[in-house]
Amino acid sequence: MSAAGKRVSHESARAHVTGAALYTDDLCGRFPRLLHAWPVTAPHAHALITELDVSPALDVPGVVATLTASDVPGENDTGANRRDEPLFPAEVMYHSQPVAWVLGEDLDAAQRGAARVRADYQPLPAIVTLRDAVARESFHSGPIRLQRGDANEALAASPHSLEGELEIGGQEHFYLETHAAIAWLDESGGVALHSSTQHPSETQEVVARVLGVPRNAVTVECLRMGGAFGGKEVQANPWAAVAALGARKTGRPVRVRLTRALDMALSGKRHPFLARYRVGFDDDGRLLSLLATLYSDAGWSLDLSEPVMGRALFHLDNAYFLPAMRAAGYVSKTHKTSQTAFRGFGAPQGMLLVEEILDRVARRLALAPEVVRERNFYREGQTTHYGQAVKDAGRIPAIWRRLLESSRFAARRAEIDRFNRTHPHRKRGLAITPVKFGISFTATVFNQGGALVLVYRDGSVQVNHGGTEMGQGLFTKIGQIAADALGLPLNAIRLMPTRTDKVPNTSASAASASTDLNGAAVMDACARIRERLAPVAAVMLGCAPEAVCFAGGFVSVKGDDLGRIPFGHVTEAAYRQRIPLFAEGYYRTPEIHFDARLGHGHPFYYFAFGAAATEVEVDGFTGQYKVRRADVLEDVGDSLSPLIDRGQIEGGFVQGLGWLTLEELLWDGEGRVATAGASTYKLPSWSELPEEFHVDFLERATEPGVVMGSKAVGEPPLMLAISAREALRDAIAAYGPGGEIPLASPLTPERVFRAIEDQRAKLCTFASPPTRVVRA
Ligand code: MTE
Numbered sequence: 037m038s039a040a041g042k043r044v045s046h047e048s049a050r051a052h053v054t055g056a057a058l059y060t061d062d063l064c065g066r067f068p069r070l071l072h073a074w075p076v077t078a079p080h081a082h083a084l085i086t087e088l089d090v091s092p093a094l095d096v097p098g099v100v101a102t103l104t105a106s107d108v109p110g111e112n113d114t115g116a117n118r119r120d121e122p123l124f125p126a127e128v129m130y131h132s133q134p135v136a137w138v139l140g141e142d143l144d145a146a147q148r149g150a151a152r153v154r155a156d157y158q159p160l161p162a163i164v165t166l167r168d169a170v171a172r173e174s175f176h177s178g179p180i181r182l183q184r185g186d187a188n189e190a191l192a193a194s195p196h197s198l199e200g201e202l203e204i205g206g207q208e209h210f211y212l213e214t215h216a217a218i219a220w221l222d223e224s225g226g227v228a229l230h231s232s233t234q235h236p237s238e239t240q241e242v243v244a245r246v247l248g249v250p251r252n253a254v255t256v257e258c259l260r261m262g263g264a265f266g267g268k269e270v271q272a273n274p275w276a277a278v279a280a281l282g283a284r285k286t287g288r289p290v291r292v293r294l295t296r297a298l299d300m301a302l303s304g305k306r307h308p309f310l311a312r313y314r315v316g317f318d319d320d321g322r323l324l325s326l327l328a329t330l331y332s333d334a335g336w337s338l339d340l341s342e343p344v345m346g347r348a349l350f351h352l353d354n355a356y357f358l359p360a361m362r363a364a365g366y367v368s369k370t371h372k373t374s375q376t377a378f379r380g381f382g383a384p385q386g387m388l389l390v391e392e393i394l395d396r397v398a399r400r401l402a403l404a405p406e407v408v409r410e411r412n413f414y415r416e417g418q419t420t421h422y423g424q425a426v427k428d429a430g431r432i433p434a435i436w437r438r439l440l441e442s443s444r445f446a447a448r449r450a451e452i453d454r455f456n457r458t459h460p461h462r463k464r465g466l467a468i469t470p471v472k473f474g475i476s477f478t479a480t481v482f483n484q485g486g487a488l489v490l491v492y493r494d495g496s497v498q499v500n501h502g503g504t505e506m507g508q509g510l511f512t513k514i515g516q517i518a519a520d521a522l523g524l525p526l527n528a529i530r531l532m533p534t535r536t537d538k539v540p541n542t543s544a545s546a547a548s549a550s551t552d553l554n555g556a557a558v559m560d561a562c563a564r565i566r567e568r569l570a571p572v573a574a575v576m577l578g579c580a581p582e583a584v585c586f587a588g589g590f591v592s593v594k595g596d597d598l599g600r601i602p603f604g605h606v607t608e609a610a611y612r613q614r615i616p617l618f619a620e621g622y623y624r625t626p627e628i629h630f631d632a633r634l635g636h637g638h639p640f641y642y643f644a645f646g647a648a649a650t651e652v653e654v655d656g657f658t659g660q661y662k663v664r665r666a667d668v669l670e671d672v673g674d675s676l677s678p679l680i681d682r683g684q685i686e687g688g689f690v691q692g693l694g695w696l697t698l699e700e701l702l703w704d705g706e707g708r709v710a711t712a713g714a715s716t717y718k719l720p721s722w723s724e725l726p727e728e729f730h731v732d733f734l735e736r737a738t739e740p741g742v743v744m745g746s747k748a749v750g751e752p753p754l755m756l757a758i759s760a761r762e763a764l765r766d767a768i769a770a771y772g773p774g775g776e777i778p779l780a781s782p783l784t785p786e787r788v789f790r791a792i793e794d795q796r797a798k799l800c801t802f803a804s805p806p807t808r809v810v811r812a
């Protein structure tokens with residue numbers, strides 16, 4: 037009878053595909069006299085604003101008002117972690133930064149008004165590449181350090197060593213729903229908003245700050261998002277603030293919705309990284325020492341870049357024991373959009389580095405990469421470089437062995453080698469890589485969740501909680517949890533839109549922890565309600581309260597279904613006895629702590645594990661490739677919702693594939709995002725999906741201490757796509773004599789082609805050796 041563990045569809049699946057699902061901007065029609073906002077954007081990456089005259093905009097028919105710094109009654113700043121994001125800047129910090137906004141009766145009027153605004157600029161030198169920022173030591177912060185042992189000494193004592201550099205490209209979130217907010221005044225003068233935000237409480241906080249009002253004057257609601265992927269964790273706030281400011285100034289509802297081109301030009305992306313490293317290892321390929329310096333391209337403001345760098349450093353080990361290591365991370369300041377959270381939150385960049393290193397080590401020693409990887413796995417009892425014991429470390433080799441078997445890795449390896457010997461212009465490659473991903477916000481305070489569960493007299497239920505739905509299936513899982521906790525069928529539970537006036541002071545729906553936190557809080561609220569209903573039911577059933585059982589929409593004596601009473605009868609009786617039918621719930625993650633100064637502690641409640649084996653085929657004439665097959669084995673604990681979990685794994689893998697092999701962000705010399713649309717930015721589509729895709733869950737993987745024994749699944753699968761990059765390398769190697777193969781990231785077909793050319797050049801004794809280094 038239980039709902040948890042059942043293969044139920046996403047609660048909005050039907051609405052998603054029929055178009056019935058509403059998103060923030062779809063709600064416009066509910067607001068008569070709605071105004072539309074459009075920004076005045078700066079044509080420089082870095083400049084002083086020497087003159088700004090918005091008055092000509094007001095001459096345009098249909099323009100109702102303009103917004104500039106003088107309209108801000110509170111603080112002219114929307115920075116989430118540092119007050120470094122003026123909403124109306126005096127100094128332009130990235131190309132296309134909004135310097136003023138125009139409100140019109142329709143979008144056309146607002147746009148025409150914005151075009152009439154007179155702005156003059158004094159251009160300033162801009163830093164638009166990461167290398168330039170590093171060379172000039174343009175940093176927001178850093179170094180952030182983690183270390184274990186004496187890495188220099190261990191390096192000196194190592195039989196072998198390597199050094200190198202890896203450039204890692206960023207990634208555009210490309211959520212289907214671009215940034216959007218609608219604000220209106222309520223009759224008390226407070227401001228209400230619909231916002232496409234992963235973090236309604238912070239949107240509320242920032243709007244209140246800009247308006248100069250207490251937080252109780254601002255209510256933020258998020259019905260659902262059409263994707264977020266981290267891009268709406270803090271970056272929804274400025275648009276909400278503009279809408280709120282407009283509503284306050286005009287007394288009319290105001291809508292902000294970025295077009296795709298604006299969204300790509302103005303919103304932050306996954307951080308590009310530059311990594312420099314030295315590594316020491318033994319004859320067997322065991323890592324003995326790692327020295328690494330990471331630089332992230334954070335763009336113009338700090339945003340979440342410190343914790344993103346932190347997570348990169350925490351995940352430099354991926355699934356491998358690093359006996360000695362020393363790492364430093366610098367958050368670089370450039371005149372670009374402010375780069376932000378993106379699925380994996382820095383961990384993908386950290387893991388990519390160690391996977392790159394292990395592949396080089398293997399090829400240097402002429403060993404199979406999968407053998408070298410396996411030799412370096414954590415063993416039970418070992419700790420990470422930040423001092424946390426790797427609980428269940430045994431799951432890494434267990435998953436590995438099972439996947440090698442289920443994917444027929446060895447047999448396919450032999451088949452591929454045969455294929456490659458007989459096909460000079462097409463080569464196949466196969467690789468397997470693991471993922472170990474820490475679950476919890478690394479800032480301990482965020483690891484809390486809240487809920488408010490309302491039961492009506494008829495036994496129907498509304499569930500409010502702090503999490504937001506962005507397509508990841510959180511609401512589906514919460515519904516399943518509440519149904520089981522109250523012994524009701526799924527359809528008796530209604531999930532309400534996320535609102536700051538229902539559950540306050542919530543954390544962002546992020547770090548893959550939303551079910552762990554909010555699901556546990558909902559469980560807690562439901563338990564309270566059950567405790568209150570049990571004595572009422574006990575009298576009705578003539579049993580002890582402890583013997584009361586809630587299941588399938590009925591209340592009965594445990595083990596005796598005959599005298600069961602409908603749940604609604606018990607709630608009606610409880611109401612008549614003046615017993616409250618609603619309860620709040622709360623959860624805080626136990627055990628976690630971290631001392632940032634020492635770089636030591638237990639920042640993660642647990643680790644999510646997984647592995648993927650991927651096979652590709654590469655065309656030697658063009659560098660085009662296809663993913664022939666991907667096999668994934670993921671540890672999701674006891675899957676709360678197998679269809680949702682499978683969707684997260686497939687989607688995460690494909691999004692990772694896009695990041696590593698297709699999606700290339702380019703900025704021009706002026707610092708303008710050159711890839712500002714789907715026409716120039718290649719996303720994975722149907723044709724890039726693995727032709728064969730096997731997804732399995734690790735069995736008997738109950739996670740004690742997490743809601744219903746489940747594990748987080750939102751981000752970890754993204755990093756499984758590293759196996760595809762390594763498979764491409766394997767195929768490229770087959771075009772030449774082997775040895776180390778330097779690869780940039782993303783590994784686009786053009787880059788694959790050049791890497792093949794380099795391999796072929798190695799074969800040709802008359803050609804000069806390749807001198808070109810392939811770079812991002
Ligand atoms: N899945 C979909 N469909 N859409 C999204 O925006 N965001 C990802 C992941 N999966 C996302 C998604 C990110 S970045 C995170 S942190 C988690 O979902 C957040 O949700 P969770 O905590 O419920 O896993």
Ligand code: MOS
Pocket residue numbers: 234265266267269377378379380381545546547548751
């Ligand atoms: Mo996800 S990057 O933690 O929103």
